[in-house]
Amino acid sequence: MSKFKAYKKRLKEAARDPKISVALKRAIESYRKNVEEALKRFPHTLKLAEEVRAIKEQSIPRMEELVGQACEAIQKNKGKAFLARTPAEALEIIDGIVGTGKLIVKGKSLTGEEIDLREHLEGRGNEVYETDLGEYIIQLLGIKPMHLTAPSIHVPKEDVAHLLSRVTGKKVPPDIAIEVATVRGILRDKFIRADIGMSGANVVAADTGTLFQIENEGNIRLSTSAPPVYIALVGMEKVVPTIEDAFKVAEVTWRFAGYTVPSYVNLVSGPSKTGDIEKVITYGAHGPKEMYVIFLDAGRSRLAQDTVFREALFCLRCGGCFYECPLFAVTAGHFGDKYFGGIGAIWTAFVTGDLADAAPLTYSCLSCGRCKVRCPVEIDAPQMCLELRKRIAEGS
Ligand code: SF4
């Protein structure tokens, strides 16, 4: 079966799956309510979103320079920073740090998904645990995530109970509070024993080399601070000039992700240190002694040079557009592969390096424009999808 036919079959099956439509209906209702409340309580967010668009407009054409600055800042902070041009290069750098036979705790990372990081590390004999609750469920089920910020959006509590009963060997009831406590119990021990912690970042400040991570569960906080070694994998497009810019990007991101305020915003600039004994700076106090940051290109610099598609790099990964997309509402993450929806079509085309890989996505976009209206940085994904169809047809 051709790729296109297989994709169409998956879409149709997903559209007929009542679990997906019920779960998405609930998620969409609650997302809209949450964003409305968040914007009502913090109305300055809309103005801030305009500023963020301007920050991205200035940052993306300077991406190479800003990543260079961020690397320098991280090195000054006694971390180590790298720029990987391809997924293979990134994996090679990570392999050099990790080795084999390690216990790894990992925060949710779309860039990690992009390069199949977990599968790669497991293939080299490491034990890897996704620590985001939704991502952990996805890992146990052996399926792909269905949303950027809510990967197990389509899995009901009954299925989670069944899964956790299998993992623990004890009967876990379909009670969400008990399910959450069960996962906490399983993962607590992994955080403490882990050799390495890994995560991505929502935004990075070039001037200070600070990584921002927005979260609610506290798993990123633990993954980035409990193990002795910390590795971050970050897309090049995440770097903005200053820490002040980064705060603005972070606030707009979490608000359009549906949070009035997230439980945690982690700022990580370097390894853990102390000067408390005789003022001698010593690394590895309570947090990691070693910190590594790998910036990933993988098509991003080519995208940054393309004036038609460049604005896809403005994406904050807030996930807001998916809750407005009529196709996503009935098919969830089946409208995409690693990247979803209209914006995902552009990302797929550039990160895979083959425009044709994005054909199924771009041809299934309905051009309704609803995603652009929701997008905090007004990314015109529908128009870009039409342009992409043109390029695919022209074979350029
Ligand atoms: S334009 Fe395409 S991607 Fe955007 S909301 Fe409509 S169908 Fe979804």
Ligand code: SF4
């Ligand atoms: S395209 Fe816009 S709404 Fe969608 S995830 Fe990116 S920033 Fe958010």
